[in-house]
Amino acid sequence: MTEPVVVIGAGPVGLAAAAHLAERRLEFVVLESGPSVAAAIDEWRHVKLFSPWRYDIDGAARRLLEEAGWDEPDLDVLPTGGDLVDAYLAPLAKTPQLADRIRYGAEVTAVTRVGFDRVRTVGREDAPFLVRLGDGDEILASAVIDAAGTWRRPNVLGGSGIPARGEAEISDAIARALPDVLGRDRARFAGRRTAVVGAGHSAATTLLELGELAEQEPGTEVLWVVRGSDQARTYGGGEADELPARGALGLRLKKLVQSGHVELVSSFRIEAIARTTDGRVELVAGDRRVVADTVVNSTGFRPDHDMVGELRLDLDPILGSTRALAPLIDPNKHSCGTVPPHGVDELTHPEPGYYAVGAKSYGRAPTFLLATGYEQARSVVAALAGDWESARDVQLNLPETGVCSSNLAYGSADEADAGGCCGPAPQTVDAPTSRGLATGIGGGLLTLIETKPTTQSSCCG
Known part of the structure; x- marks a missing residue:
């Protein structure tokens, strides 16, 4: 060649x-x-x-x-x-x-x-x-x-695979997945109301960091917006998970939701996004509304x-x-x-x-x-x-x-x-x-496994 x-x-x-x-x-x-x-x-x-x-x-x-x-x-x-x-x-x-x-x-x-x-x-x-x-x-x-x-x-926030109405017009209020909530991006979230959209591990990680920030910064509010109605898969295997780090992640998130520190908004398919008169962001699904200062797009x-x-x-x-x-x-x-x-x-x-x-x-x-x-x-x-x-x-x-x-x-x-x-x-x-x-974002980035001589595949994420 x-x-x-x-x-x-x-x-x-x-x-x-x-x-x-x-x-x-x-x-x-x-x-x-x-x-x-x-x-x-x-x-x-x-x-x-x-x-x-x-x-x-x-x-x-x-x-x-x-x-x-x-x-x-x-x-x-x-x-x-x-x-x-x-x-x-x-x-x-x-x-x-x-x-x-x-x-x-x-x-x-x-x-x-x-x-x-x-x-x-x-x-x-x-x-x-x-x-x-x-x-x-x-x-x-x-x-x-x-x-x-x-x-x-990144995927769009719209629940039908295309951008929600108005999504492009408020792009400045949408943070991409995995913001550094407790470090570089702290000022964007401290003392503010944030809606995290998505149900994967990237969403879970951001929700946990926001939960920790809420303990440190009064007035910090956290919403978790998902299209589905059952979060069992997001919570994961808990103590049964062979990856202790991942199992603990799901358990901590479940505890935050149950305690009310994270407000879960389920069965919510975003149809439209608009700016409110006071400069906040409104997510619309039918006759339901979610209002936040910032939206984190963790939809994949x-x-x-x-x-x-x-x-x-x-x-x-x-x-x-x-x-x-x-x-x-x-x-x-x-x-x-x-x-x-x-x-x-x-x-x-x-x-x-x-x-x-x-x-x-x-x-x-x-x-x-x-x-x-x-x-x-x-x-x-x-x-x-x-x-x-x-x-x-x-x-x-x-x-x-x-x-x-x-x-x-x-x-x-x-x-x-x-x-x-x-x-x-x-x-x-x-x-x-x-x-x-643990996630497959970007260039397929995380938690790989060194391969060994076998043809069996029995792993999950």
Whole structure:
């Protein structure tokens, strides 16, 4: 191959793909839209993961780091998002094999074939990919591994999949998921009334932080707005959860609701959003109204397929994953614990050489596990190297856990939060603070599992 493999995104899955490409001695370049590695994670660096370090490191990445004399963190400690960046991803990006291959501030705006739109066929497979950047620069590629994630494309607040009436006009009053309530963003929430919309782990984490803030700052009020009527899945497995940090999260949230410190507003499908005469925000569902100073959008995320619109993709019409992967991850039928192992075959599109991996590969399904994303990257890179035996030897060893978060309090996939990553249960981990989280946001970011030789999948998020 004369042109390099282009990896889009320098998050955990993108850098895992880069590590495998380096081990296979394939030419590659990583394009990261942010100013630094894992820029999306950096936005929620205050959040603690559920899984300890021993489960948060990709195999190929570990080998590169060890070769560079990496100082391995305490494997039994629960890292924050910031720890994940500072102690793992940033050092990985500086290894000799990766350092000169990552371009920052390189936003991909389009991917196509040189000289070919979607309609033209003859000679298509022989044409290199053309990757256009936001600054107008263009890169030719032999293959594209799209690990861009979904963090930049949050779902809307509207209960029918499109923005609620007036949603765009009050965007300044809507905070994105996982604000730093007790730190950087404290002034926005202290002594004010906040409505958190969504039923996943990101919503739960924010609600717990707001509950803690309410104890410190008089006048702080917290509302939890959900479309469903049963929050059992959000509360999770409690003491039965093999991830103590996650189980404690659900128990603490349930206690806050039962005590009245968090006001639960259920069966509320937002139809319209308006500014009140006193400058507050009003959420409307039929004849019901919810008024708050700030709204936190924790409704999940969706993939951006616009930039690959001229490629021939076989997307499932419901989830936006590949058609082959959709029945394996459908959250109407599966939790993340029942998603079977999958790799290059399930990720292949009619456009040879283009693969979406990580959270983006799952489309709108909230059942993504970072461990799965690592194995996707390994399988795809093996295929690009021509090692089809390894590419198709997809292996996952995912442990039993408590209640999965796949559909949470919602009734269908497009209503579910994008949260839902998990990892094996640490044997000696204290109950977490309210800042614990496991989710598949952004580039498929949290609580991964180092894979082992087995084809069994029995994990949940």
